Amino acid sequence: xxxxxxxxxxxxxxxxxxxxxxxxxxxxxxxxxxxxxxxxxxxxxxxxxxxxxxxxxxxxxxxxxxxxxxxxxxxxxxxxxxxxxxxxxxxxxxxxxxxxxxxxxxxxxxxxxxxxxxxxxxxxxxxxxxxxxxxxxxxxxxxxxxxxxxxxxxxxxxxxxxxxxxxxxxxxxxxxxxxxxxxxxxxxxxxxxxxxxxxxxxxxxxxxxxxxxxxxxxxxxxxxxxxxxxxxxxxxxxxxxxxxxxxxxxxxxxxxxxxxxxxxxxxxxxxxxxxxxxxxxxxxxxxxxxxxxxxxxxxxxxxxxxxxxxxxxxxxxxxxxxxxxxxxxxxxxxxxxxxxxxxxxxxxxxxxxxxxxxxxxxxxxxxxxxxxxxxxxxxxxxxxxxxxxxxxxxxxxxxxxxxxxxxxxxxxxxxxxxxxxxxxxxxxxxxxxxxxxxxxxxxxxxxxxxxxxxxxxxxxxxxxxxxxxxxxxxxxxxxxxxxxxxxxxxxxxxxxxxxxxxxxxxxxxxxxxxxxxxxxxxxxxxxxxxxxx
Amino acid sequence: xxxxxxxxxxxxxxxxxxxxxxxxxxxxxxxxxxxxxxxxxxxxxxxxxxxxxxxxxxxxxxxxxxxxxxxxxxxxxxxxxxxxxxxxxxxxxxxxxxxxxxxxxxxxxxxxxxxxxxxxxxxxxxxxxxxxxxxxxxxxxxxxxxxxxxxxxxxxxxxxxxxxxxxxxxxxxxxxxxxxxxxxxxxxxxxxxxxxxxxxxxxxxxxxxxxxxxxxxxxxxxxxxxxxxxxxxxxxxxxxxxxxxxxxxxxxxxxxxxxxxxxxxxxxxxxxxxxxxxxxxxxxxxxxxxxxxxxxxxxxxxxxxxxx
Numbered sequence: 001x002x003x004x005x006x007x008x009x010x011x012x013x014x015x016x017x018x019x020x021x022x023x024x025x026x027x028x029x030x031x032x033x034x035x036x037x038x039x040x041x042x043x044x045x046x047x048x049x050x051x052x053x054x055x056x057x058x059x060x061x062x063x064x065x066x067x068x069x070x071x072x073x074x075x076x077x078x079x080x081x082x083x084x085x086x087x088x089x090x091x092x093x094x095x096x097x098x099x100x101x102x103x104x105x106x107x108x109x110x111x112x113x114x115x116x117x118x119x120x121x122x123x124x125x126x127x128x129x130x131x132x133x134x135x136x137x138x139x140x141x142x143x144x145x146x147x148x149x150x151x152x153x154x155x156x157x158x159x160x161x162x163x164x165x166x167x168x169x170x171x172x173x174x175x176x177x178x179x180x181x182x183x184x185x186x187x188x189x190x191x192x193x194x195x196x197x198x199x200x201x202x203x204x205x206x207x208x209x210x211x212x213x214x215x216x217x218x219x220x221x222x223x224x225x226x227x228x229x230x231x232x233x234x235x236x237x238x239x240x241x242x243x244x245x246x247x248x249x250x251x252x253x254x255x256x257x258x259x260x261x262x263x264x265x266x267x268x269x270x271x272x273x274x275x276x277x278x279x280x281x282x283x284x285x286x287x288x289x290x291x292x293x294x295x296x297x298x299x300x301x302x303x304x305x306x307x308x309x310x311x312x313x314x315x316x317x318x319x320x321x322x323x324x325x326x327x328x329x330x331x332x333x334x335x336x337x338x339x340x341x342x343x344x345x346x347x348x349x350x351x352x353x354x355x356x357x358x359x360x361x362x363x364x365x366x367x368x369x370x371x372x373x374x375x376x377x378x379x380x381x382x383x384x385x386x387x388x389x390x391x392x393x394x395x396x397x398x399x400x401x402x403x404x405x406x407x408x409x410x411x412x413x414x415x416x417x418x419x420x421x422x423x424x425x426x427x428x429x430x431x432x433x434x435x436x437x438x439x440x441x442x443x444x445x446x447x448x449x450x451x452x453x454x455x456x457x458x459x460x461x462x463x464x465x466x467x468x469x470x471x472x473x474x475x476x477x478x479x480x481x482x483x484x485x486x487x488x489x490x491x492x493x494x495x496x497x498x499x500x501x502x503x504x505x506x507x508x509x510x511x512x513x514x515x516x517x518x519x520x521x522x523x524x525x526x527x528x529x530x531x532x533x
Numbered sequence: 534x535x536x537x538x539x540x541x542x543x544x545x546x547x548x549x550x551x552x553x554x555x556x557x558x559x560x561x562x563x564x565x566x567x568x569x570x571x572x573x574x575x576x577x578x579x580x581x582x583x584x585x586x587x588x589x590x591x592x593x594x595x596x597x598x599x600x601x602x603x604x605x606x607x608x609x610x611x612x613x614x615x616x617x618x619x620x621x622x623x624x625x626x627x628x629x630x631x632x633x634x635x636x637x638x639x640x641x642x643x644x645x646x647x648x649x650x651x652x653x654x655x656x657x658x659x660x661x662x663x664x665x666x667x668x669x670x671x672x673x674x675x676x677x678x679x680x681x682x683x684x685x686x687x688x689x690x691x692x693x694x695x696x697x698x699x700x701x702x703x704x705x706x707x708x709x710x711x712x713x714x715x716x717x718x719x720x721x722x723x724x725x726x727x728x729x730x731x732x733x734x735x736x737x738x739x740x741x742x743x744x745x746x747x748x749x750x751x752x753x754x755x756x757x758x759x760x761x762x763x764x765x766x767x768x769x770x771x772x773x774x775x776x777x778x779x780x781x782x783x784x785x786x787x788x789x790x791x792x793x794x795x796x797x798x799x800x801x802x803x804x805x806x807x808x809x810x811x812x813x814x815x816x817x818x819x820x821x822x823x824x825x826x827x828x829x830x831x832x833x834x835x836x837x838x839x840x841x
Contacts (some may be wrong), residue, residue, distance in 0.1 A: 036655060043612050043613040043614070044613060044614055044615055046614075046615055049615065051568075092659045122578045122579065123576070123577070124575065125580075126580045126581035126584050126614075127577070128566075130577055131574060131577070133662045143574075143576070143577060144574065144576035144577070145576060145580075161658050184694070195615055198615040198616055215698075215787060216616070216621070216624045216625070216787060217624070217787035218628075218697065218699070218776070218785070218790070219623060219697070219700045241662050242697055242784040242785065243787070244696055244697065245782055245783060245785065246696075246782050246783050246785065248680060248783075249683070249695060249696045249783055249784070249785060250685075250696075252683055252687065252688050253694075253696060254697045255688060256687060256688060256691065256694075258696075258697065259696055271722075301795075325674075344641045375569035376559050382572075398802075413561075413563075413798065414798065415561075415562075415563030415565075415567055415798065415799070415800050416561075417562065418563065418567040418568070419563045419564060419567060420562075420563070421563050422567065430612065452574070452805070495784075
């Protein structure tokens with residue numbers, strides 16, 4: 001089977017001023033340490049429980065799954081040295097490396113994987129990411145309490161052989177296996193001490209780094225793991241994740257060299273930092289959008305939804321309002337997925353063109369269809385945040401100018417907002433979606449008829465069918481074709497109004513090279529090296 | 534007898550606060566497990582809720598919580614599933630308390646000094662200078678003062694680190710930012726209290742007796758004037774040592790200040806009640822100690838449970 005590539009934008013920072021011949025030698029006496037900003041305390045460093053990108057950032061450095069990512073972001077074998085896929089694509093037999101070790105020196109066994117995965121699925125664990133394992137035979141039934149653990153298709157045949165049976169073939173199983181939920185945990189350690197992941201002393205992992213200090217709310221320190229099988233590629237001896245939440249503060253800490261890498265710059269310094277060599281913008285695999293409630297007037301009408309979509313000027317919005325280099329969105333799947341024909345977004349293209357006159361015409365037609373002489377009052381809802389407010393106000397002004405419609409704005413605090421939108425108490429509401437995996441499925445699943453995330457009341461059988469077909473399709477080209485078709489159905493009905501695809505911005509000290517910036521995670525430091533002081 | 538009665542009242546107060554907090558927080562709309570990122574099937578959600586007893590009726594949840602509370606077990610955080618509320622408080626309290634104590638010492642020392650100097654030089658230059666400082670301290674909020682301190686001491690002059698925690702240098706700027714407002718309040722308080730006292734007849738008598746100026750000020754002036762300041766210090770002490778959201782956020786201090794605020798936004802029920810109980814226990818205890826200390830500062834006050 002030809003291995004298809006999963007796209008990831010890679011940006012390698014080349015340190016300035018090390019073009020002279022002696023740079024290689026001088027590298028030897030430079031302390032190989034980097035201090036980055038995690039912004040918030042990682043809520044959980046247990047692979048089974050973590051659900052957020054901050055925890056994931058640390059986990060990705062201290063653990064390694066059967067698959068890991070190479071420098072260009074493609075899944076490659078990690079803790080496994082070999083994989084056999086059965087003819088029907090449903091059975092994977094992994095052989096673990098002989099030199100796969102835990103940070104305490106003991107061997108990583110197939111039983112550790114079996115135990116770790118079944119622990120995720122165990123209903124008593126209450127893992128929020130257990131559903132990522134539902135592709136495995138019997139997993140969903142066991143997790144939902146309808147099946148037995150013996151029927152789950154995860155079996156350690158011996159210390160080095162792990163057999164995984166899937167319910168149906170899955171085109172992106174290798175990408176899926178790079179996720180932290182699929183990391184192994186050391187069985188005897190976890191069985192003995194349920195709180196093993198709460199402190200550094202009891203923490204054992206199998207990745208390029210090991211956890212050596214966790215000062216809650218202050219810093220997390222990881223150091224090079226000498227027991228890691230591929231430790232020769234790891235250059236850094238120590239990575240310190242500071243936990244600094246205030247944007248102005250971490251920006252100033254970068255300026256005084258207390259931090260070597262920061263992300264999400266304070267908006268007031270963006271203009272001045274954009275020209276700096278330390279500045280970089282990396283697409284982030286997600287989309288900022290407004291959901292339409294298709295059961296609340298006036299968005300019951302497809303033409304009116306389209307009118308409200310066409311009347312937004314996304315160029316102006318991203319250039320003058322959000323200003324962090326966001327890409328205007330004319331579809332749902334963000335750029336970043338590499339397919340045999342090129343980037344999924346480029347081959348799929350843009351699904352609509354902004355046009356104020358057309359929008360106005362559609363609005364009138366839609367109102368005529370519904371028999372309205374006056375448009376029902378429209379409110380835009382968003383969760384309370386500076387950025388959301390700015391965007392909503394800009395969109396409000398654009399509707400006034402382009403459609404002649406006065407819309408109201410409403411905002412609520414986050415958890416209340418989630419409750420309100422979940423109950424369908426909105427007409428047009430702001431939401432963001434970021435893919436944990438770089439695959440269109442992770443994005444498009446959002447609007448499945450039975451997805452808990454789909455708050456729009458939009459259910460489309462053709463869409464659901466295309467998505468189901470795409471998931472079992474083994475041939476990459478046909479698979480991407482099905483996904484394009486599904487996206488086309490979605491963009492035809494427009495249960496949502498895409499605004500932009502996210503971007504992360506970074507400031508990175510020029511003393512480092514080989515830092516990798518994935519589109520769906522924070523910077524990966526496995527190969528990073530400090531080359532100057 | 535008086536002490537026993539006071540302790541019983543203290544326990545009752547804490548129980549009422551804990552109960553009210555427990556009930557009120559259940560009425561905040563929103564769900565601790567709601568998120569835009571987790572696609573949680575209903576069955577999984579049930580399992581997670583059961584872990585925190587949230588599948589039980591509120592009355593049962595309340596009884597279960599109170600049972601644990603009696604053994605000082607505040608439960609586990611919902612946000613950080615592997616951390617208990619006890620350990621969150623234990624990890625965060627020392628940093629907050631250290632900053633709070635340092636700030637209190639500075640605020641008291643300088644505040645009292647400024648107040649006394651101002652009062653003794655009533656309507657003279659020193660008075661105006663002291664009160665000018667005090668007014669600045671009150672009117673510049675900490676979220677303005679903190680970035681200013683960082684800008685000059687850390688960024689421009691490079692004397693101290695910008696933020697984070699670890700060495701004593703890290704604690705200087707946040708202590709100053711934290712001390713400014715209470716310092717100013719204490720100075721103004723002390724000044725007016727002192728002015729009032731110096732107009733009393735016993736001061737004039739003592740003066741007429743030929744007592745030295747220093748003895749007069751210390752023994753008769755300050756000792757009497759400080760009483761109202763002390764009753765103000767109690768709550769101030771508790772609010773300082775339990776951390777402040779703004780200062781801890783700006784200086785990246787690993788304290789507990791932020792948990793008082795963040796827990797509510799996250800609907801992290803065990804942390805909301807846990808931190809509230811922690812705060813009220815400290816407050817009630819401090820007020821108790823202050824009441825006792827009056828007895829020693831002012832012998833006129835008697836510790837009797839009966840009315841005067």
